[in-house]
Amino acid sequence: MTRILHLSDLHFGYERASLIEPLLDLVNAARADLVVVTGDLTHRGRSAQFARAAAFLRRIEAPLIAVPGNHDIPLYKLSDRMMQPYVRWRRAIAETLEPVGHVGAVRVQGLNSVDPMAWQRGIITPAQVARVIAGLDPSCTNIVALHHPLQQRPQVDKALMKGAAPALTRFETDGVQLVLSGHLHLWSIGAFLGETGRPVLQVQAGTALCARPDDRQNEFAVLDFRGPDLIVERHVAPMDEPGFRPRQELRFARRHGLWRPA
Template sequence: MTRILHLSDLHFGFHRAALVEPLLRRINTAQADLVVVTGDLTHRARPAQYRQAADFLRRIGPDWIAVPGNHDLPLFNLPGRIFRPYAGYRAAICRELAPMRRIGAVQVLGVNSADPLAIQRGRLPRRMVDGLLARLAQAPVNIVALHHPLQHRPEVDKALARGAEQALARLEGVGAQIVLSGHLHVWAAGAFLDPVAGRGILQIQAGTALCARPGDLRNEFCLLDIQGAELTIERHVAPMDEPGFRPPEYLHFSRASGAWHPLGHSPDQETEPIPTDPGATETAFRTA
């Protein structure tokens, strides 16, 4: 069994400070083989925020990889954004913008979907996807990790990343199995599975792990337990009106038949299930 912990949208500089220690405790007791952080480690890519993010990552016990998000590029320093957009990220987090890890039968491939020429919208140019496809291995499970989702549900008011639809079609064609993303601060797992349309990639869109924006209503992360063709997703949620994380909820998927399909949802607590959507939407600039 391979255990992958997925975090996204930490937003250091506009984060829920009281949740940092509970989050680290959960991470470091989860027995994960790898922690994957899908972008927005900082809120405005300022040096102090990068120092906070780097300190947090240093305190993670398991191996980890991260990819940049749109918030990890300087917003107000226009020369820096144009000429050295990833200088702060490379200095504080990692020089590699598209890292890769292989854990047993699972390969995780990072993708940098941030666009220095856009405030919040991502981009996946063809040459980048070509490079990604060239790195795909003949592994039983290939996981692609990026900040911007490859699909949006109808109620999402943000623009889909440029090239996302083409990238998704090409990944489907070569047999990638799972896509991890963030950006929207809205949890979704398996929402886009459609065997009739040939949509077989399991997309897991994380909520925000630490952002303190009240409209998000909750912070969260998830764990993926991968065992052959079976997957259990363990979702950990900390509502903003509660002091810490609730007991986890579990979702189960299988691709024993050749394509992913859900097996059910089994809350492991007596409280009501956590709703999927946040209670408020924001403008594109405010969520940039």
């Protein structure tokens, strides 16, 4: 079994401070083989916010990889956003923007989907897709981790990332099995499988720490890969409650190249 813990949208600078310690306790108690953080570590990409985010990440005991989100680059300082959008990220978090994590029979390829020209929307380029395909390991469950989702449910009012549709098509045909994303502050798993299943299972995380009242809850997920089977533990902390509720469990199975609820 390989255990991946998925965090997203921490938003230090607008975080729910009372939840930091309960979240860290659960993250470390999970004893994950790898923690994957899919962007928006900060709320406005400021140095002090990056310092707080980095301090939080240092307290996670498992190996960790992280990719940027659109909130991790400057919003108002246009010259910085155009000329050096990732300078604070590289100083505080990591030099690389597209890290790779390889644990057990699972390989995670990070992608930077931030578009400094559009700030919120995001972009995935053909060159990035080609790099993912070139790095796939046929002996592993191949995961792509990025901030912006590749599909959105009808109720979402944000513009879909540029290049999302052709990227998803390539991933489905060439061997990616799972995609981790965030951005929407709206949990979703298995929403796009349909009745017959699909080659790629998409896990869209809610926000782990953002204190925005409209989000109504914070959460994270633990993914246990057991051969072709996946057990997902969802941990939810409603805004009007002091901590996390008992975990919820979902199961998926991959058979004949297609994911379905188990």
